[in-house]
Amino acid sequence: MKLKTLLRLSAGAALLAVSVPALTQAVPNGPRYGSFGVDLTTIDKSVKPGDDFWAYVNGGWDKRTEIAADRASAGYGVKLTEEAETNVRTILDDMAKNPAQFGAKGKQIGDFYASWMDEAGIEARGTAPLKPYLDRINGANDKAALQVLFASTGYQSPVGLGIIPDLADPSRYTAAVGQGGLGMPSDYYLLEGEKYDGFRKAYRAYIQRILELTGVADASAKADTIFTLETAMAKVHWTPVQSRDIAKLNDPQSLEGLEKKAPDWDWALLLKTAGVDSSPTVLMTQNTALTALGKIFTDTSVQTWKDYLTFHFVSSNAAYLPKVFDDTRFGFYSTTLSGVKTKRERWKRGIQMVNGALGESVGEIYVARHFPPAAQKQMGELIENLRGAYKERIEKSSWMDDATRAAALKKLAAFEPRIGFPEKYIDYSSLSVDRNDILGNVMRSGEFEHQLELQRFPKPVDRSLWGMTPQTVNAYYNPLANQITFPAAILQAPYFDMNADPAVNYGAIGAIIGHEMGHGFDDQGSQFGPTGKFENWWTEASKKAFAARTAALGAQFDAFEPLPGLHVKGALTMGENIGDLGGVEAAYGAYQRYQATHGKAKVINGLTGDQRFFLSYAQAWQSKSRDDALRNQVLTDPHSPAKYRVNGIVRNVDAWYVAFNVKPGDKLYLAPKDRVKIW
Known part of the structure; x- marks a missing residue:
């Protein structure tokens, strides 16, 4: 019954991160990946950076990595999600085995999870659980x-x-x-x-x-x-x-x-x-x-x-329902449409289900076990550094007039960041959960969510509500509240690594935080004011200049062809592409601010700070998909495929050309006049 197509939250992708901007000394254990935070074994030196930067950085990984049989894609985003699932599994297993030990919340979560894991009971009940719902349909005679x-x-x-x-x-x-x-x-x-x-x-x-x-x-x-x-x-x-x-x-x-x-x-x-x-x-x-x-x-x-x-x-x-129903659905939606050959392990699917039904109860426990309090402070510092970088870019914008500039700065100042977990968690105590009725649990969960919305409906909008659980590996911008949100599960390596070189943190997560901020100024977000109201804060002259730049960016992405005859849709992916471009530019500016305070970056492993920044950005999009899943993404998803979120962006960033000596004749080269500059 929910409306699914209006003003979706602008999520960057299942691959986001955070960083520590003021880190100057590494802890003895060192970063998780490589000697400074980037795994250099993924580089393919047979590829010129200026021809295909994504392949240059990730080509070695691409050649040696097989997509798991139960997955439509592979990459750091998948790996991070699986780590979060493993952590949540421990929570759910504890509760399913001894729910009473964890009180009412624990029993509710444990019973819900146990009802999913009870395959024998599901088989024994057959199609009987469908009867009341199908009877209701059969009784609808007009x-x-x-x-x-x-x-x-x-x-x-x-x-x-x-x-x-x-x-x-x-x-x-x-x-x-x-x-x-x-x-x-x-x-x-x-x-x-x-x-x-x-x-x-x-x-x-x-x-x-x-x-x-x-x-x-x-x-x-x-x-x-x-x-x-x-x-x-x-x-x-x-x-x-x-x-x-x-x-x-x-x-x-x-x-x-x-x-x-x-x-x-x-x-x-x-x-x-x-x-x-x-x-x-x-x-x-x-x-x-x-x-x-x-x-x-x-x-x-x-x-x-x-x-x-x-x-x-x-x-x-x-x-x-019984396995034959589950297998039939998997065969069409996963195998036929996405090319996935094997179902994910049942416990992993169960975690997704429980997260969807009782996500904030699970998240409260997840945060207590896995989220370090210091991460909130570190994240807040980086966000403010990115805000400062955006402020500088808006103030120096050559195409924006003073009236629009003032309005943009007002909106930027009003950005509200939320980090880790919500101020208050949803109370699920009125949701009835039966350890022997998985279908009923799911239906009651949907009705509980609906009734929760109806209780809120006559009241002022609650800005403390979250659109993702703390254990979700993602982040988002909400244009109707002018908020950027970073759940706890994204605040971990390889994107959040307090032992990594600052250039790496700025290139990986800094660009993603900048991306979420950038959604406030993309072709959709720019139509909302500082409070989230749908309103025009643009003069006609600035609006025209903005449209010219976004059209040029869209044309660039239209030319990309992930599969033969299938091109990226620049108009569909426009908002995410603007977010990526603005995010990289702002993160790079924030990194320069960092160096102005802490000293110029040293050369590490023969790589300059700028080179490490862009290597990190490209490695953050280390991802590959099955052809059918890729086709579905291109046709329906507002996010461009990972390869083009790298190649389509860096070719517009002047600093990348200098860092990797990209010259005319290289395949990604754009003349300075053709490079799109928005934010």
Whole structure:
């Protein structure tokens, strides 16, 4: 039921880090990687830095590294995530074995985890746990009853309903609606070619198999109908690029306005069922899609929608059913769409599930066991150094006029960093957990989350809430609050290493912190003011100059071709590319500030400080993906593939040319006039 497509948090990727800016002496043990924080054995000296900087830094690793059979990718981000999972596993195993020892929270977490690990019990119960939910679907015999299900927690819906801060006043919440309801990315239904024909054939077969396992009669014919329905829906969906246009997404409507724009939906019923009918206005995102989806809803039979709901409910919950359901879902979504051959170990998948349901309870224990208090202070110091570097760059900007400059500096000063863990943790005590009912636990967890949102809805927006758990290896920027957040799990080596050379810390995590700050000034974030309000703080002249620079950056990324015939979408990845470019430039400036205070960097292993900075940045994006996963990323993900987050960025940074003696004729070389300078 949640709205998934509006104003997603601007996460850098599953690969972020922090550093210690004022470190001058190494602890005797030394850095975790290499002699100064970079593993030089990954370098491929057969590649010129100016031809392919990512391959120069990571080519040795790339040649000798196989992607694990249970993974779609490999790299430091994966490694760090697995370390966090191992730490969480110890917590969950302790609680599952003796939950009473850890009190009510421990019993709740332990029982949830144990219900997932009880494979024998899941097999013995078979499909019986599905019965109350499928009975509810089978009892929906008219369009009104269908819409009640669409607006209820746990059921698939062509209309997403949610609660977000109001764009016009981010101190209060508003209801929001948008497109939804597909089982594959929309492009996979529509793109031509043998590859996509194969995806469509496999998805249609998957629908049929899920229906057959569920015991649905006429599974083949119903699979055809469901696939045809979703294809029609995909044709009217906004593309990922269109869904990045905040101005077009921003269409607040009264109930009467919704009814006028999309009359086929019973908006009063949908909003009441979702519990948000008290909202004075409703943010109608992807408005033309909602109108068209309403017509499809009206023109499609009740029985087809019931079959659609049945399929999606079972598919979405296949992991909590007997092994044959779980294997069937894995075969399509992991193997066919992402090229993954082997399921991850059950305990690892269980950790993901428990983190999703009781994440902050787990996080509270994770922080107590694994997060050093000193990291908050060190992180705060680096953030302020990055803020200072951005301030210098904005003040010296040649393309920004004084009025826009003053507004940008005001927003920069208002950035709110959050480090490690939230001020207060969610209280899950009212969530009922049954050690013998994994599906019920998952459904009750979803309803608990929904009720929590409804409790917050009439109150002022709680700025202390976090969008990630402390044990998440990532970071994000929230444009509606002007906050940057760095969970505890990211504050570890290889990105956070207090024994590493400062150049390495600035190049690895400094660039990522700068990236998150940069989201406040990317093509989306720049449309929000210092409080998170959607507002224009640009003069027309500065806006025009900004657009020219971002268009040039987009054109550069459009030229990259990760797979034959498949190019990076500069418009889709624009925000992340701006964040990367600004992040590297600001981190480099912050590193110069560091040297101004602590002395010029010495040469280490024949490498200058600037060289170590850029080597560290490139090593931070040491990552590779399976072709199918890469294809999915290029078509749907606002992040560029790792290789281009290195090559596409450093070629615009003057200092990189000097550090590695990059000259005309090198493949990444850009003439100074063609290098994009934004922040």
